[in-house]
Amino acid sequence: MKYQIITISRQFGSGGRTIGKKLAEQLGIPCYDQELLEMIAEESGMSKEYVKKSGEETVRTGPLSFLLEDRTYDTPATQDWVWEGQKKVIEDLANKGPCVIVGRCADHILWYRNDVLRVLIHADDDKRAKRIVEVYGEREESPEKRVKEKDKRRAAYYKKYTKKDWGIAADYHISLDSGDLGIDTCVDILAHAYTYQPPVREE
């Protein structure tokens, strides 16, 4: 098999996590998503809540908005510390064998390996807005605004640690529109790409 590891980068509300779980189940390999938070917390010595928060950049929404933020731990140094822990956790998981890793810039962290299938899952804003209400429920903010803000925060985090813009097709082997194709078709395509690949020739 050419690919061992599958990394899934995903827009908020695109169903990337569900695709990762279903894909891993179909392939009979582990999927790391929320589990990563605990592992990174343990590795970095920070709380799971802080690890979760540090995976997105704070985007200022107003000139005095920083007064409302909890900045107990939040310094550039602690975020970098979490990043180092995150790198170690993801590299160790990849070394253990075939798996699916969702989010946390795993595509970039494992860029040096040539057995990684890098996947991006995206969908139109309106479909994602509808989905997050179904999955996470209503909030005070409109789902459209929640989608836009999450996009901004994740793109800013990605840019900070990878120096790249987020969502460029050339950075992934497969990018799929889950809103149009549907979750199950995406799982099917990815399982197909992972398993039906030409065998690597020994030279």
Place this chain on the structure above:
Amino acid sequence: MKYQIITISRQFGSGGRTIGKKLAEQLGIPCYDQELLEMIAEESGMSKEYVKKSGEETVRTGPLSFLLEDRTYDTPATQDWVWEGQKKVIEDLANKGPCVIVGRCADHILWYRNDVLRVLIHADDDKRAKRIVEVYGEREESPEKRVKEKDKRRAAYYKKYTKKDWGIAADYHISLDSGDLGIDTCVDILAHAYTYQPPVREE
């Protein structure tokens, strides 16, 4: 079937044309690629050579480079005229029934239809440089430079007529790295996505 038309946008040297031809053959539907040039020439009344050239923006390579260009027909008005012919040809082809259309901004021209599977084929620069020598032979310019210049010209043309940056994953339903996945795997994935889609519910 949800999708009727497949548009393939492709980076120069990525094998997008070959993928389109093989895919159409496998699906038993027509593929329009070079054939488009003749149709657009007839529709717009311009020469096939001009139509081909007008599908890419001229990128100035030096302060006096315009002196070397053949600008017999090349005014903004004639390029727009070709664009209008191109729109009509592509819309007519899509109305005729299932087909694969390669290049010429067909993804953007048919944006208003909801039965179009929009595909982007890309590959790393070095793999594309290698491929263009195999397919088109050696030229005076290095293959690396040819790849870079074509990318620039196509992106500039795309931007001019669509107002969008070229290569953003969110603009396509499926984006594939043909260099890493291989031509045949790409054909396989696309045939799979086109045929194994959930049926449209009549409401």
